Amino acid sequence: MLIKDLIGERQAGLDFAEWMHKNVRLDDGKPWDMSRRRALVEIVGNMKHRQMTILKGAQTGFSTLFLGFAIYLLDQARRNVIYFLPTQKMSDRFSTTRMDAFVNRSEYLRSRLRGTDQTGLKEIDTHFLYFVGLQSVLGAISIPSDCNLYDEVDLIDQENLDWSLDRIAASDLALLRFFSVGMFPGIGIDERYQDGDRRRWHVRCRGCRREQVVEDEFPQNFIRHKGEVMLVCVKCGTPLDVNEGRWIPEKPERTRDHVSYRVPQLIMPGLNLAFIWDRWQKAQNKPSKLAKFRCSVLARPDGGDMQPITDEVLQRVRQAGDYYWHDRWSDTITGIGIDMGDRAHIAVAAPFAGEGIRFLHFEEIDVEDLVERVKHLEHAFNAGALVIDALPYKTTSKQVVRSLTRAVGYIQYFKGSDLKEKSEGEGDRTVRVVTVDRDESLDETTDLFATVPPLALLPKPRTPAEEQVLRTVESHLKKLVKEKEKESEDSPARYKKNVANHYGMAINSARIALWLATGKGGARPGLTGGQVVGRSVVADLNW
Structure with missing residues (x-):
């Protein structure tokens, strides 16, 4: 007891x-x-x-x-x-x-x-x-x-x-x-x-x-009758009982x-349908309020301007692309970008139509195998420059840069505002460094995809395996999303960290590498001191 x-x-x-x-x-x-x-x-x-x-x-x-x-x-x-x-x-x-x-x-x-x-x-x-x-x-x-x-x-x-x-x-x-x-x-x-x-x-x-499906029919299925807001059938106008x-x-x-x-x-x-309708009316012509309404009322996720690359953007990118995945490339100099982690994500980019970029190839690899793989990619894709995250494995990143025989390699840090070049280390241990502002740099990349028509294109797959990789690439691009540091309207919006957007980050690094290699292709990163980086790198190639 x-x-x-x-x-x-x-x-x-x-x-x-x-x-x-x-x-x-x-x-x-x-x-x-x-x-x-x-x-x-x-x-x-x-x-x-x-x-x-x-x-x-x-x-x-x-x-x-x-x-x-x-x-x-x-x-x-x-x-x-x-x-x-x-x-x-x-x-x-x-x-x-x-x-x-x-x-x-x-x-x-x-x-x-x-x-x-x-x-x-x-x-x-x-x-x-x-x-x-x-x-x-x-x-x-x-x-x-x-x-x-x-x-x-x-x-x-x-x-x-x-x-x-x-x-x-x-x-x-x-x-x-x-x-x-x-x-x-x-x-x-x-x-x-x-x-x-x-x-x-x-x-x-x-x-x-x-x-x-009532959320798919909204707002056509809402009417106001004798001061009362009702949910009705869009075909015959009969009031709906959502329990049926x-x-x-x-x-x-x-x-x-x-x-x-x-x-x-x-x-x-x-639920108070009149309150929901009033909220909808007040959200008109206010993108952030419309996005919140769709999320909280309709259960239809909408990132508004906090998600630059959406399914609609990617649909336009698919329609604009007219080329296939590549295993090698010799037409022009390319840029290689690598997002570092236990699994490294790689993107290869080539210029097209003046300011545009077409991405040729993607892959994911164990970081232990990265140095040897990069040696192959450098020659297979006629790489002019490579940009790889300095962190979290700086020693491996430096090994990748030092392994290059034709391309110019950079380890990358996110800090400062404009793109800057410098070096790190001494003697034969010296490596090139590029620093960029993370948010501004990602804005430049996402803008290329979101512009109409798009200035960044993805390849068509040739095999089911490539199709699966491209689905992952698109998923990672959609995860380049922003969040506000505080709830206030004037709080700056910054790209979220610790998100599975690895191919998106590799694409950003490939865009920077392409500019460093050629001085064209994609939005021009901010430079300092009047240096024409693209020309200096091409000169270093000694071709």
Whole structure:
């Protein structure tokens, strides 16, 4: 009896939906109930699926749903769970505000759940719920888990997120849950949604029986009648009941491995449609507000001017390209750019049409093999200059530069404003150095792709392997996204770091290398001291 008094007697035999309805109270004191939100029924029924992604609108109730799922796994399945958030500060705040309020509204949860001496750690019967911030790799590698929950995915450091996936490797359950408002098309939560089976909620009209995806029909399906804003069928004008719908996957062949849902605000009954319409009206002709509206209301990620290279931009690039991937090149001098890491990413660029650049070749290679590979690429592609990141492996970067026999090599640092050349080291250990402003340099590269018609082109693939690499290249280009240092309107926007945009960075270095080699091809980087860098490098080639 003493143990039951201390811990509380466990409810037994409840499925997740029953447990939520019995034990979870919402902010208004009402029990959690799916009957008012029919789109949740299938999602809750799929909670046993190994991997689930929710691309959601704001304030759609998924933090509550998955917080409940975390506690359910502790209470009913005797499992350990990690709830990941972008930073430890956010995690601690969530644990002491949302979590504590969640528990305090339920007598049963108060009797079962115990706090510990550690902030962000809760216990039921020697099983634990951890709240962890992922701003550092330490939060990603230290705790074993049966279920990882990722909230606010688009704000999480993606490399740390990738490290954290191993936390479930030893579990026979091994559940992954990702849920977030999507901020940028093709990356973050949207990329995970696209990798799943892509379920959308199709609402059936009671009048004409037409099925429709309401976020895709917006704003044509909103009308104001006698002062009331209503959601209607775009075909016959009958008011829609969003509970009369079903989930249909676009990619059913992926269902076994990964279920993914797009959940806009519009499919949640009870939301204030007049408020949504007013917000839409106020966003007109204001790109940043329109982007936020699409993200938070329609669950349609839109980076606005914070994502220079979008799917639409890449579509124009594909249409403009009329050449194929190359294994070698002799027509003109080329530039080679390398983004350094455990895996080095390489891009080769050649000039076209005066200020334009066509990219000929891409590859990814283990850094240990880079020096030997560069010796081949230098000759195969008639390289005039090569630019490689100085960091994180400066010794290898210098070895690459010193291995060149025909091209002029530079190690690259991001600092200062204008492009500058100097040297580093002494005697035969001297290497050339180029410094550029990271944000200005990336702006010059993304502008070449985004201009109409594009001045940066990508090759057509010849093989399935090349097609896969080019898909990765496009994905990395879309990840050249910006963020503001502060929320204020006048805060500068800078390109995000610690993002999987390696080919994008290699492309930027290849553009700089091409200018250094030829003095043309792409936007001209800022020079100092009146030096015509392109001519000096060509002269050094002694051809």
